[in-house]
Amino acid sequence: xxxxxxxxxxxxxxxxxxxxxxxxxxxxxxxxxxxxxxxxxxxxxxxxxxxxxxxxxxxxxxxxxxxxxxxxxxxxxxxxxxxxxxxxxxxxxxxxxxxxxxxxxxxxxxxxxx
Amino acid sequence: xxxxxxxxxxxxxxxxxxxxxxxxxxxxxxxxxxxxxxxxxxxxxxxxxxxxxxxxxxxxxxxxxxxxxxxxxxxxxxxxxxxxxxxxxxxxxxxxxxxxxxxxxxxxxxxxxxx
Numbered sequence: 168x169x170x171x172x173x174x175x176x177x178x179x180x181x182x183x184x185x186x187x188x189x190x191x192x193x194x195x196x197x198x199x200x201x202x203x204x205x206x207x208x209x210x211x212x213x214x215x216x217x218x219x220x221x222x223x224x225x226x227x228x229x230x231x232x233x234x235x236x237x238x239x240x241x242x243x244x245x246x247x248x249x250x251x252x253x254x255x256x257x258x259x260x261x262x263x264x265x266x267x268x269x270x271x272x273x274x275x276x277x278x279x280x281x
Numbered sequence: 282x283x284x285x286x287x288x289x290x291x292x293x294x295x296x297x298x299x300x301x302x303x304x305x306x307x308x309x310x311x312x313x314x315x316x317x318x319x320x321x322x323x324x325x326x327x328x329x330x331x332x333x334x335x336x337x338x339x340x341x342x343x344x345x346x347x348x349x350x351x352x353x354x355x356x357x358x359x360x361x362x363x364x365x366x367x368x369x370x371x372x373x374x375x376x377x378x379x380x381x382x383x384x385x386x387x388x389x390x391x392x393x394x395x396x
Contacts, residue, residue: 272326
């Protein structure tokens with residue numbers, strides 16, 4: 168089975184800190200995604216990547232950046248965390264030839280910024 | 282741009298009964314895919330069922346089936362013989378075909394299955 172692993176299940180950070188959320192997949196998927204999940208808003212796409220060192224903005228990229236130096240790893244970076252970035256963050260991946268079969272998700276990181 | 286709308290924030294059903302979750306979407310594309318995902322309390326998103334827009338036949342997966350009405354842009358999920366393990370958030374999502382494309386999600390429906 169494809170596994171998408173997010174390094175932290177829960178994270179508490181202070182306002183202004185630089186925060187790294189890590190995501191690793193083990194099935195050689197080309198595509199990787201970062202979503203943010205908030206009650207009443209569903210999942211909203213922050214950034215995605217279709218290849219190493221390649222990134223595309225999603226619907227809500229402001230305040231975030233990403234890094235994909237290796238195919239299996241996709242990092243989400245909060246340059247200066249703010250309280251409005253308190254949320255659940257979900258990473259996902261998909262194979263390019265099979266992306267119409269849906270994505271595989273990680274278990275999420277619940278980030279609290281205080 | 283795609284939009285996906287789920288108008289039922291919460292629903293409840295008794296065990297062994299049938300429940301239908303609603304979803305409507307809007308896209309100007311002709312080739313796209315529709316999905317239902319389940320997110321239990323463990324937070325792991327699980328693909329429940331998918332539908333290709335070019336197929337008229339409604340997809341089914343065991344107790345889960347969809348009612349796909351392309352002209353009405355409606356994609357509802359029917360869960361038969363509900364079980365306690367079906368308690369979860371359910372998200373409807375769409376994706377147009379093409380490389381530079383992504384899943385667009387609705388706001389979710391929280392389903393509670395009761396005894």
